Amino acid sequence: MRTIAVVAQKGGQGKTTSVVNIAACLAGQGRRVLVLDCDTQANATYVLLRGESPRRPAMAEVLSGDASADDAIVPTTFKGVDLIAAEPSLADVNVSLAGEVGRERRLRSAMADMGREYDVCLLDTGPTRSLLTTNVLNFAAEVVVPISPGVFGVLGLTQLQADMGAVRKFLENKALTLAGVFLVMMERTTVCRDFERGIRDQLGGLVLETTVPRIVAFEEANARQRSIFDHAPKSPGAVAFKALTREVMSRGHGKEKRDARRNLPIDDAAA
Template identity: 35%
Template sequence: MPDIPEMGPTGRPRRTFPEPKRLKTHGPARIIALCNQKGGVGKTTTTISLGAALAEDGRRVLAIDFDPQGALSAGLGVATHDVPTIYDLLLSRSKDPKDAIQSTGVPGLDVIPANIDLSAAEVHLVNEVAREQILAGVLRRVAADYDVILIDCQPSLGLLTVNALTASHGVLIPLECEFFALRGVALLIETIDKVRDRLNPAIELDGILATMYDSRTLHSREVLERVVDAFGDSVLETVIGRTVKFPDASVSGTPITQFAPDHPASRAYRQLARELVFRGAVA
């Protein structure tokens, strides 16, 4: 009698993605926006942890803090005041993006920080020519130095998020396994479709990532089942569980892959990195 495969949380046979081959050359980067207009779904945690996991696998990664709250910058322990930020780069083409890049405690992972100044960017950009494409112009100047650029978007579908989508080759949607988080996904995908039609024909949906999953609750299991029913193979096989280790890692200013390298959450983000390489979303 053949072995019955173990099923994962998404209802598909559980599998382990292979360790990706080391790259002999680097760049140009594939740009991925981590986007969801609902806050608190794990965008920043995913940007930090995924970036660190990809760097572990030999990828050169640049993380862009595109949220005025600056949580990504804080979570990676980098300075955000009295230093060049993404806001400065949006407002002045004369500034070199390389001057705003800071290294982190993770080899291979760099960051361009943000602070509260970024909240004024939409007001300043609204009268600019081709205002939706300003971030794309900034990232073109550094893309050759990296394999992947991850943009941590703010919880909004405003001009900054449209800039991120216009600059990106792909979108990764972190989705909390909670009913109200599910309701906004259709609106977000509609926005991605509009950007594809009007501004960026090449943009793709790289996947929907279930986060804050708790297998002990019927609610989490039902929400994940509904997401898979609605979006099929667009839902990534990797699922990120709920754990108190994430806020602990954020306070320490290090990714969870360094803070608790053997924790199931760290293994999950390494699995996510390898799944994205397997799917071709990352080189």
């Protein structure tokens, strides 16, 4: 199982939009997809459950150890996409887990025991550093980072790289990889072109080829709790997410051999 977290330590960068649409694209190709909503805002849950309140147990119970991942998984309105949902009590977990043993390992441990099989697990995250995000970084093998034009997204990337280094050093996820950065909300303006040139110069091959345009169809699709493929299948946004998904999947190809049975990297599984 590929485990790919969409992380950016800045709000409104298109993380949730990316998770939802990559999930929809992969499921449309017949892959079995699990989304873990690890953001207290629960935006991915809102879209994937079409506004329905999630049932419990959900992500909060998984992290607190009161439920297994298998118990918390629910089907979504997106065919082929399952979910462990975020709901309001997830916000309490950052505080309630703060003094608990193994607080940074809860997600990793729960997912190691998961009995169901998926091809890809996508994780949505909140905009700030938190115990939740640390749990994500200590579980996912790959991180991809959406960046919209502007200096603050780049500052967030620097902070994220430092946090990933700390996870590799002090926690278990030694293989945590920054698989790529991709540009979103791009417009045909000089500012955007300059930004793209600058970031490609700075980060080189880390920046994916595909860029996602800023188009109103994304806002409409999210508001209607649909993927861009359902809402505007011929739009440049749908074309971009097909290409982006292909690129994200090909980036990690062969890099990572997972023990599907235990959902752990081979190193851990052998231990």
